[in-house]
Amino acid sequence: MSKLAIIGGTGLMQLEGLKIVKRDALTTPYGQPSAEFLTGDFHGHEVVFLARHGNPHAIPPHKINYRANLFGLQQLGVERIIAVAAVGGITREMEPAHIAIPDQIIDYTYGRHHTFFEGENDPVTHVDFTYPYTQKLRTGLITAAAKADIRVSPLGTYGCTQGPRLESTAEIRRMERDGCDVVGMTGMPEAALAREVGIDYAAMAVVANWAAGKTEGEITMVEIEMHLHKGMANAAEILKAFIAA
Ligand SMILES: CSC[C@H]1O[C@H](OP(=O)(O)O)[C@H](O)[C@@H]1O
Ligand code: HPA
Numbered sequence: 001m002s003k004l005a006i007i008g009g010t011g012l013m014q015l016e017g018l019k020i021v022k023r024d025a026l027t028t029p030y031g032q033p034s035a036e037f038l039t040g041d042f043h044g045h046e047v048v049f050l051a052r053h054g055n056p057h058a059i060p061p062h063k064i065n066y067r068a069n070l071f072g073l074q075q076l077g078v079e080r081i082i083a084v085a086a087v088g089g090i091t092r093e094m095e096p097a098h099i100a101i102p103d104q105i106i107d108y109t110y111g112r113h114h115t116f117f118e119g120e121n122d123p124v125t126h127v128d129f130t131y132p133y134t135q136k137l138r139t140g141l142i143t144a145a146a147k148a149d150i151r152v153s154p155l156g157t158y159g160c161t162q163g164p165r166l167e168s169t170a171e172i173r174r175m176e177r178d179g180c181d182v183v184g185m186t187g188m189p190e191a192a193l194a195r196e197v198g199i200d201y202a203a204m205a206v207v208a209n210w211a212a213g214k215t216e217g218e219i220t221m222v223e224i225e226m227h228l229h230k231g232m233a234n235a236a237e238i239l240k241a242f243i244a245a
Contacts, residue, residue, distance in 0.1 A: 002079035002200075005037075005048040006239065007069070009186055010086040011206065011228035013057055015049045016236060018042045026075060030067035030113070034059055037072055045243045048078055052186060061163040061185035067113050070193040080137060081194055082242070083203040084235055085158075086228055087182035088211035088219070090172060093153050094182050096227035099234055100156035100205045101141050105132045106178055107188040109162045114189035116196045127195045137202035144241035150234045156181035158205055160188040169213025183211050204238065206231035 006015060020040040026033055038049045050069060053059045073081065089095055117125040138154075145152040159180030161167055167175070167183060175183060182205045194201035208224040208231065 087184040089207040097231040100153040102158040104157040134200035
C-alpha cells in the first residue's frame with residue numbers, strides 16, 4: 001500500500017492512537033517545515049503525521065511553510081495525503097461539527113509561496129488542477145464515513161482566504177455567490193503543491209462555526225473550539241475506518 005500522510009490543522013495537532021516510531025526534523029531547500037514529521041503505527045498501518053500549524057499551534061495560516069511541508073512529505077516517500085482542516089460553514093448543509101469532503105477549491109490567498117516551479121533553472125510547468133482533490137481518495141473517505149456511520153457532504157467547494165483574520169459578511173456573501181460551501185485559510189497552496197510534487201491529496205473539512213454573517217452574532221473562539229471537539233472526534237473515526245479499509 002502506498003505511504004499515507006495525515007496533515008492535521010486547527011483542532012488536530014496530534015493524532016490520537018498514533019504509536020510514534022520515528023521523528024524526522026527535516027530541513028528542506030525551502031526552509032523549515034511546520035513541525036517534526038511523525039511516523040508511526042495508526043491502527044495497524046504506517047502513517048506519517050504533520051501538524052500544519054506546529055505543535056504547540058504557533059504558526060498562523062499565512063505563515064505556514066507549505067512548500068517545506070510538501071517537500072518533506074515527498075522526501076519521506078509519501079504518496080497520499082489526507083488533510084484535515086477546520087472551516088466556516090457557508091451553505092445550508094454546512095452546520096457546525098458537520099464534515100465535508102470537498103471536490104473543488106477557490107484560492108483567494110495572496111503573497112504565499114505557491115509553486116515549486118519558480119527558480120531560474122526550473123522548467124515552466126503548468127500542472128493540471130481541473131480536479132484539485134484526488135477522486136480515489138475522496139471516494140475512500142466517503143466510503144469510510146458511511147462505514148463509521150457519520151454523515152458527510154460528499155461534495156463541496158472550499159474557499160481559501162488569506163487570514164489570519166476571519167472574513168467580513170460581504171466577503172462571505174461574495175464567496176457564496178462564487179459557489180463556495182465552506183471557508184478556510186490553509187487549503188491553498190497546500191493542495192496545489194501536493195499536485196506539483198505528484199502526491200494524491202484529499203481533505204476533510206470540519207465545520208467549526210457558521211461563517212461571518214450567517215448567524216446574528218460575531219464568531220468566537222469558544223464556539224469554534226466547542227464545535228471542533230465534536231467534529232474532530234468524527235474526523236478521527238473516519239480516518240480509522242479509512243485506514244482499516
Ligand atoms: C478560527 S480558526 C482558523 C484557522 O483554522 C483553520 O486551520 P486549519 O485549516 O489548519 O484547520 C483555518 O484554516 C485557520 O487557519
Ligand atoms: O470562519 C472561518 N473562516 C476561515 N477559516 C476558518 N476556519 C474555521 N472557521 C473559519
